[in-house]
Amino acid sequence: MSTARSIVLFDLFGVIARHQLPGALGKMAARCHTPVEAFTMAYWDCRPPYDAGRHSASEYWTAVLRRLSLSADPGTIEELRLTDIDSWSRVDDRMVAYALSLRDVAEVALLSNIPADHADAFLAAQPWLYDLDHVAFSGKIKAAKPDPAAFRHCVDALRAAPADFLFVDDREENVGAARAMGMDGHVFTGRDELAAVVDSWLRRTVRPGRV
Incomplete structure (x- = not known):
């Protein structure tokens, strides 16, 4: 079942933010x-x-x-x-810009495995997070991927259906868990490949534009 919405749900680290600083x-x-x-x-x-x-x-x-x-x-x-x-404080500025640009054609949300105190620091340092339609940090919602409860939180918070989501993560096990919930999923390897996947996903799905 779908509520006829397009929601791109991003992982944070390894997708929009960098992995842990080497060393x-x-x-x-x-x-x-x-x-x-x-x-x-x-x-x-x-x-x-x-x-x-x-x-x-x-x-x-x-x-x-x-x-x-x-x-x-x-x-x-x-x-x-x-x-x-x-x-864990570095972001990929190109991916931040890309995620924000998608808000012209879809809803954009974030689901990240991150402790609560890390989440507070990240929110303070990255004001663009407040421009997203929903942000879910595992330490705040008390559930971490690939636990189905983490994905269910996003579905419930956005009052959507799993079929409304395209979940993007760099870990296969997390994408598999999202698919098991009924979401579409993509294992992230780079911005250009992701952009092609998102464009194809939006074309395949008959959904109204953002209001």
């Missing part, structure tokens, strides 16, 4: 006097509940440091937290 994990590992490989494993293994809003930043970093058998003092936690946020 950031090494910098944090050095701060902890820990091998990069061990730090990286702890960083990612402890991440899912932080992304999904079930752990605070303090709880996340405490879990990481304890995994590494290190003291979780507040000063170290705050330094790591701020370094981490900064490492």
Whole structure:
């Protein structure tokens, strides 16, 4: 079922924003006097509940440091937290411009796996986010992709149907989860390929223009 709307739902990191700054994990590992490989494993293994809003930043970093058998003092936690946020702060200006340009022909929304404190920092630094039709951050909505609840949040928030969406993400598992929900999906590899996919999707679907 469709509500006869065109909604392009973007992932953030790896699509509109850059992946983590190279060397950031090494910098944090050095701060902890820990091998990069061990730090990286702890960083990612402890991440899912932080992304999904079930752990605070303090709880996340405490879990990481304890995994590494290190003291979780507040000063170290705050330094790591701020370094981490900064490492995920870069955007692709061409993709920002492209996403905003689509608002002439479609609704544009965002669904990102990002902790709540990272989301607050990103919103403060990137005012263009307020021009989108809806923004959903996993740490705020308490559900992270590929959990169906993350996609259901966007459907419900926009009062739309899954068939109204084209979901764009650089991870196949997330696109697969969106398709399982009834959305169209595209695995992002670059702006030009995406533009051709979006144009074709809009032509295939008989929908009214934006009002």
